[in-house]
Amino acid sequence: MPHETLATLSGGPGRTFRPHWARVLRVRRETPDTWTLTLDTGGPFAFAPGQFNMLYAFGVGEVPISISGDPTRSGPLTHTIRAVGPVTRALCQCKPGDLIGVRGPFGTPWPVDRAEGLDVVIVAGGIGLAPLRPALYYLLEQRDWYGKIVLLYGARSPRDLLYRRELERWRGRFDLVVEVTVDHADPSWRGHVGVVTRLIPEVSFDPWNTLALVCGPEIMMRFTVQALLDRRVPPENIYLSMERNMQCGVGLCGHCQFGPYFVCKDGPVFAYPQVAPFLGKREV
Amino acid sequence: MKGLAELLAEHPFFKGLKREHLEYIATCGTNAVFKPGDYLAREGDEADRFYVIRHGTVALELFVPHRGPIVIQTVREGDVLGWSWLLDPHRWAFDARAVTLVRAIAFDGACLRQKCEQDPELGYELMKRFAQVIAERLKATRIQLMDVYGHQR
Numbered sequence: 001m002p003h004e005t006l007a008t009l010s011g012g013p014g015r016t017f018r019p020h021w022a023r024v025l026r027v028r029r030e031t032p033d034t035w036t037l038t039l040d041t042g043g044p045f046a047f048a049p050g051q052f053n054m055l056y057a058f059g060v061g062e063v064p065i066s067i068s069g070d071p072t073r074s075g076p077l078t079h080t081i082r083a084v085g086p087v088t089r090a091l092c093q094c095k096p097g098d099l100i101g102v103r104g105p106f107g108t109p110w111p112v113d114r115a116e117g118l119d120v121v122i123v124a125g126g127i128g129l130a131p132l133r134p135a136l137y138y139l140l141e142q143r144d145w146y147g148k149i150v151l152l153y154g155a156r157s158p159r160d161l162l163y164r165r166e167l168e169r170w171r172g173r174f175d176l177v178v179e180v181t182v183d184h185a186d187p188s189w190r191g192h193v194g195v196v197t198r199l200i201p202e203v204s205f206d207p208w209n210t211l212a213l214v215c216g217p218e219i220m221m222r223f224t225v226q227a228l229l230d231r232r233v234p235p236e237n238i239y240l241s242m243e244r245n246m247q248c249g250v251g252l253c254g255h256c257q258f259g260p261y262f263v264c265k266d267g268p269v270f271a272y273p274q275v276a277p278f279l280g281k282r283e284v
Numbered sequence: 285m286k287g288l289a290e291l292l293a294e295h296p297f298f299k300g301l302k303r304e305h306l307e308y309i310a311t312c313g314t315n316a317v318f319k320p321g322d323y324l325a326r327e328g329d330e331a332d333r334f335y336v337i338r339h340g341t342v343a344l345e346l347f348v349p350h351r352g353p354i355v356i357q358t359v360r361e362g363d364v365l366g367w368s369w370l371l372d373p374h375r376w377a378f379d380a381r382a383v384t385l386v387r388a389i390a391f392d393g394a395c396l397r398q399k400c401e402q403d404p405e406l407g408y409e410l411m412k413r414f415a416q417v418i419a420e421r422l423k424a425t426r427i428q429l430m431d432v433y434g435h436q437r
Contacts, residue, residue, distance in 0.1 A: 126433035156433040183428045185355045190383055193343065193358045195427045198420075202362065217432040 016250060019056045019101025024094045025076055031160045033084070034127060035092040036068065039077040041102060047071055048109030049134035050241060050269045054249050055079060056101030057090035064246040064264070065091075066131035067105060072141040077102070080130035080162065106249040108269045110135040110213050111239060119147040119205040121233075123224050125154045125196055125216020129162045131241050131268075132215050136170075143175055148205050150177040154196025154220070157182050158189045177203060196220065200227040207232040215241040222279055225272055238272040288313050291389060295336055296362045297413060305406045312395035318342075318382040324365065325380040331368030332393045337361055340386035345379040353379065356428075357421070367414050369393025 026038040047067050056062040063085075069078030083092040094100060112135055120139055124132045139149055151170065155161045161180065171178040179199045181192035192199065196216075210233050214224050221240050228238055244256035244263040251265030259278040261267060288310040292298045298306060316335070318324055324335055324342060335342075341360045345353040356378065359365050365388075368376055374393065400407030 154433075156431070160433065181358075183431070183433070187343065187345065187353050187355060187381070189355060190341075191358075192341075192360075193355045195424045197427065198424055202360075219430060220427070220432045223427055 016103065019054070019062075019103050021099050022077065022102045024096050024098045024100065026096060027092075027094060030080060030162050034080060034082045034162065036078060036080045037091065037094060037100075038069075039079070039100070039102065041077050044074040045077045045105075046074075047077075047105040047134075049112060049138050050110035050131055051105035051107045052131070052246075052268065053077075053079065053102050053104030053106065054246075055081075055087075055091055056103070057087050057094075058099070058101065060090040061087040062101070062103075062247070063087045063091070064106075064249065066241075066268075068130040068133050070137040071134045072138055080127070080133075082127045103249060106246075106264055108267055110241075110269055111211070111271075112138050115139065115211040116145045117147070117209075118237075119150070119210040121150045121152065121200075121203075121205055121210055121212045121228070123152045123196060123200070123212065123214045123216070123228075125220040125224075126156065126160070127162070128214075128216035128220075128241070129153055132213060133163065133166075135213055140176070147209065148177065149175070150203050150205055151179070152196055152199045152203065153178070153180045154199075154216070155180075155182050156184075158185055158191075179203060195223070197223045197227045200224070200231060208234065210237060212238045213241075214238065218243070218279070225279075235272050235276070239269055240272060240275060241268045242270060242275060243268065288315070288389065291338065292336065295338065295389075297336060297364045297417070301409060305403075305409065308403065308406065309391070309396060309399060309410075312392045312399065313389045314392075316388045316390040318386040318388070320382055320384055322382045322386075323379060324382065324386070324388070325376040325378070327376055327379050329376050331366060331374045331376045333390050334364060334366035334369050334393060334396075335380075336389040336391070337363050337365060338387045338389065340388075341383040342386055343381045343383050345381055347379065357424075358383065364414075364417060367418060369396070370411075370414060 022039040022041045025040050028036045030036055049071050052064045052066045054062050055065050065079045065081055068080040081088050081091050083089045122132050170176055181194055185193050212228050212233055214221050242263050244258055246256040246264040247253045249264045251262040256263040289306040292306050339361050341358050343355045344357045345355050347353050
């Protein structure tokens with residue numbers, strides 16, 4: 001995908017306020033509480049890595065969900081959804097053939113064009129791997145443009161890992177470093193046990209020439225940023241995907257205000273210096 | 285073939301330690317190899333050693349009745365395993381099981397304690413390094429306790 005296209009992608013024409021129908025093609029259970037929906041939107045659906053859609057379960061409500069599919073291929077739209085409330089539960093219970101509403105894509109993308117010539121360190125926690133997967137697809141599609149690519153992924157337990165088969169495939173590549181850790185496990189697990197931040201001092205990359213993309217629970221992102229700064233990654237090279245209660249998707253309703261920003265319009269992807277003053281502030 | 289002092293000098297835990305100190309403590313260490321499934325330590329046993337991991341992965345486990353062993357952390361190449369040798373009553377607080385082939389340097393805790401008593405500069409230096417490890421593990425444990433990947437997100 002050319003850079004101009006990535007950089008200029010914004011809300012799709014006509015999809016800003018009025019949901020468009022999408023038909024569920026496939027439903028795949030990723031973990032005990034997370035499903036991936038593959039949707040037919042009736043045509044190509046262009047988006048940039050890191051953007052999200054508002055998904056509408058008719059009669060129940062609408063929620064912002066990151067796009068988790070491959071931005072370099074014009075295929076069906078993919079969303080990975082964790083069932084945590086009425087709307088996400090309704091979406092996760094969809095069957096092939098069901099219809100849902102889609103508005104979007106919205107939000108700022110991961111700055112993959114800035115990563116050219118640099119090492120890229122992707123740090124994901126839990127469901128945070130879903131919005132980062134499109135970025136990884138994009139980087140791997142243009143693999144020669146980047147230095148080392150490192151994926152560090154932490155989850156609660158082995159059964160909570162997303163995209164297991166894909167993780168195994170990625171681990172088999174010679175041009176990608178993948179380290180997975182879980183918070184606790186039974187003895188059959190042969191991987192790491194411990195928090196994802198412990199992996200950061202152990203992997204090899206060139207800190208001064210590294211772009212870091214981070215997504216996960218906010219507390220995990222705070223500790224991850226600290227570990228990246230300890231490795232001397234420049235603050236302006238660290239990007240985070242923030243999550244707030246997004247409703248309109250275009251910065252009008254104000255529900256997702258985060259300091260001076262609206263996460264739906266100015267984010268969800270922010271450079272660390274933009275959000276540093278507000279991370280960990282109790283009232284923000 | 286490299287001597288123990290050379291091997292220690294290459295390990296991150298001992299980085300920057302004076303050559304004389306490395307040679308002094310190397311006399312308390314021996315090379316050790318564990319096959320997958322071997323135990324380096326058992327909960328409740330006397331903690332008369334600590335390990336400098338040179339290769340492989342070790343799972344720290346707690347046995348929970350009706351659930352079996354739970355892996356609470358893994359340590360690997362570049363890490364050290366065990367600080368109970370420093371602290372009374374010198375008992376291991378968990379099981380340590382080799383997940384893969386593990387090559388380590390095993391230190392005799394009593395020998396090392398004696399050398400630290402005899403050379404307070406070495407003792408303080410080692411204490412600072414262990415304090416750093418303990419603080420990092422405590423911080424990691426606190427994050428684990430928060431169960432950050434739970435439903436609050």
